[in-house]
Amino acid sequence: MSKYILELKGITKTFPGVKALDNVCFQLKPGEIHALMGENGAGKSTFIKIITGVHQPDEGEIYFKGEQVVIDNPNDSKKLGIAAIYQHATSYPDLSVTENIFIGHEYICPQTKRLLWKKMNAKAQEYLDELGANFESTTMMKALSVAQQQIVEIAKALSANAEVIIMDEPTSSLTTSESEDLYRIAESLRDSGTSIIFISHRFEDMYRLADIVTVLRDSKYIGTWGVNEVSNEDLIKAMVGREITQLFPEKKRVLGKEILKVHGLGKIGYFSDISFTLRKGEILGLTGLVGAGRTELCQAIFGIHSYDKGHIYLEGSEVEINHPSDAMQLGIGYLPEDRQAQGLILEWGLEKNISLSALDKISRNGWLNKKEEIKIAKRLADKVNVKARSVFDLAKQLSGGNQQKVVVAKLLTADLKIIILDEPTKGVDVGAKSAIFEIMTDLAVQGYAIIMISSEMPEILGMSDRILVMREGRITAEMTGEEASQERILEAAMKKTA
Amino acid sequence: MAENKSKTVLNRGSVQKIRELGLLGFIVILSVFIQCRNPSFLTAENLNDLITNTAILSLLSVGMMMVIITRGIDLSIGATLALSGMITAMTVRSHPALSPFLALLLGTTIGLLCGIVIGFLVAKTSILPIIATLGMMNVFRGMTFLISGGRWVSAHQMSSSFKHIATGSIFGVNHLILIAIITYLIFYYFINHTRTGRKIYAVGSNPQSARISGINVDRTLWLVYAIMGALTGLSGVLWVSKFASAQSNTAMGYEMNVIAACVVGGVSIAGGTGKVSGLLSGVLLLGILNNALPLLNVSPFWQDAIQGGIILLAVIVGALVRRNTDKKNLIGREE
């Protein structure tokens, strides 16, 4: 018997045009919580999908309890006792908790093939109680919060007798207290001998929970350390590959006069009592945990959602914004978080994507001027340095970073004064990241006012003139770029309500 | 906080129940109203009529419910019903001695074949259910005309044993009602207590994760349309026997009634939800409307409009109830 329950050697996986994993190794001991860290696009998700059988490696070997295994499909990994809990719940919202837990391995009466609901309900409730859940096994899945759904996913893993549980960014949508519950569950699983692979962006998760950490970067294996042996700086360096200060352009802007003032903005269930101001040429960082209400706030300012209370003033006069087109007319632009679903039309060429938010500019009395469209698209694509063959290239053919640049180019078609960027570097590689930062700085120097929503501490610290921290729908701290520090932001983002 | 949450869960989980109870309440009020206007409504005789006349609708609705749960729709059932009814009736015309059981089997088999074809189109090619069934509806209806040559099979051409299928009774209960009850028992069990039955919900609720978790989505879809076809074929025989005539335009547009019964009964067109109990109340409401409007001396020409209006009302109220609960939950979170 090997001392590892799961061992992967020399895993390489290539997708058309991209090497997603390059000779990656990984070792997991029984009863261990092993953190897997790395930037977006470092190859973590592909790595997990190899283990769970969604993808098959081109090269490399997988050993389970010392024996070499081949995992061809998700069922194979399930049979071995590997279960994964994904960031986005993969549950069946219309089915009960019990069914979600037992789907695929239901209790069946051997003679009549009848489903044994009573037995399943009772057993499911047992799992839930064991995990300290506060809901019944007969509840509908869609009635649960994200945290509760995650508990169901864990119960599902338990019911499948999983010995290895993979948690893919489980805390990214949880509140602090919910995360604490999850830590507790993970620890008790570990103590009973289950191994956990824990993927997270959050250092606090890792320090709180993991015994050992493995870092991937640019599809490669970088190293494995005991959590207590490695310093924060060294880990960041391992993940990013260089000193992070290089990533950000120098702040050398002169702030102009106040352009946007938000006063007492509130929307029941999302955010309340939000007041802040924004000046020309300023980059305002807006941070906090996912679910703190940042996106909802900015979408309300952009007119995607309504707000119940409060006022928005633009250059001194109050404005009413009911639709994104109102906002754009007033000079407010928004770069959505999910560029593929919200920012681009993937089947369209660059030229049409770029012109979509400025159809008035390329038309007269409603008639399109396609020559003008191409001209504008070309100018803006060059300005943000999109790497493409022609303006007719389809958006879906571009890399993540270039897609993001196209969305930025879309913003530049309109006469904007204020640009809101929601997680502008999510899923973008390091090179494109620094390019996006450079564009942002350029824009600020030209006098645009920028609000940047981000969960990534280094970029908030590196880019912002001023930082707002939100927690549970409220602004809990405001600080200038100089006085800000990781500790202060974290404290404001996480401290418990008094 | 924890307490608050469990309350929220209770709130949302019971939406379905509130809806069902609301519908039942509406049915009761409607019945009382009808009874006041015409006392012959709640008599054993009329109720027997009502249920007998609703039996075929209820059979078709079970099949349609499963189709809609998988996010599909089947517009071809009116045509399938006519085709199987016509072929069966013509067989009976030329072989008067044919046993009623064989007649039922024949019709069901024809329906099953039609369903298999549609299932193939939906599951194995990437044609949307609405388009596939729209096309096949034309094909099946055309075949019915073609086979019959546009002529009817009328009452005197059918053997009395065949007509007996729909008119006869056991222990005073009409065969149609019996068949409907048995079908409901079978499918209640199938949907709620077998693995295959639950897969239908899984496929409709989240097709992607159904695929990932190893459920054969294509086969499930195929099965659902085949069942729908078989039930339609069965209904075709019953229909022809009940009305003692088979025509090329039998049950034209009847798919709309069936879909309406499902939608009123709380089966969501977005897939994944729908229960037999809810479906029954939807079928019942449509049955009562069909039965009671003549009793109330409502002109038959008002029936369509009333039906359309009620369907629209039911789906809108359903949507509003759901929204309202969601909103309350948000406010709950705030506190």
Added chain:
Amino acid sequence: MSSVNIQTEKKFSLQTFFFQWEWLLLLIFVMINIINAHLSPYYLNTFTLLDATMGFLDKAFIALPMAFVIIFGDIDISVGSTVALSSVVMAVLYNAGVPMYLAMLACLSVGLICGFINGILIVKFKELSAIIVTLSTMILYRGIAYIILENQAAGGFPQWFSFLGWGYIKGIPFILALFAVTALVFAFLLHKTTFGRKVYAIGNNAVASRFSGVKVDKMKVIVFTLTGFMTAVASLFLTSKMGSTRPNIASGYELDAIAMVVLGGVSTSGGKGRMIGVILSIFIVGLLRYGLGLINVSSQIVLIIIGLLLIVSVMISSLNIRMGKSKE
């Protein structure tokens, strides 16, 4: 940073040029004409051809806006009922002594209102989907037509009204002339204006369109209202052709209109398709019916053929997409 030169010239690719759905349609169109000419010696005669178009062009007025609806990824199955309702209202008003031109105006307004109701319901109750909304209004609209006219026919329109369906202008059927103009307007609207661009955008990705400032709800209401209006136009022509109306007219028109659009290469999942394909397929379906009528093929077989045509064309076009030859 390395600067890459982004091309602005569209490269002409012979493959993409020939790999277009419309070529196939054109081929079918030509074949149908050859076969028809073969079947009847009188077919390739201008008069016969023009005459043939009168038979099917009323539906074509519905197919044009239906293309917009299907590019949205929606569907409108209430159009047949809208035809009946608007026609019945017109007949009843005329018979009640309202001047004919006012009755015709009422017909158009009824169509407009029916479409507007569809649009508003679809926008306000997004969770219901266009299928359910138009399914309900389909039953409702036809039901109202029955309430108004019961099971009777109404007609007796003035002589000049039959000109719409049967009249000629300088040797060209009036309906054909009007259709040609309308089709041109719709084609320009879809391909050359910001309106059409927005229709495609919404059909491809409604969320991204909204985030880009496109007023998605307003667009949908406009298109469904337009569909209602054009349906009423079809109703005028149909009533004129028949000379009288009943509440059960135009049942199944929704299928014909949808079949024409889908055969024309408009994808039911939204975002794709061109007007030229729709126009070609209108004539394909129409002339096919005409040709089958020439050899006395019963209308039942025509039904089967159209059903199969619908399915096969969707199959082929989805194959087309899978092979990566998708286009606007």
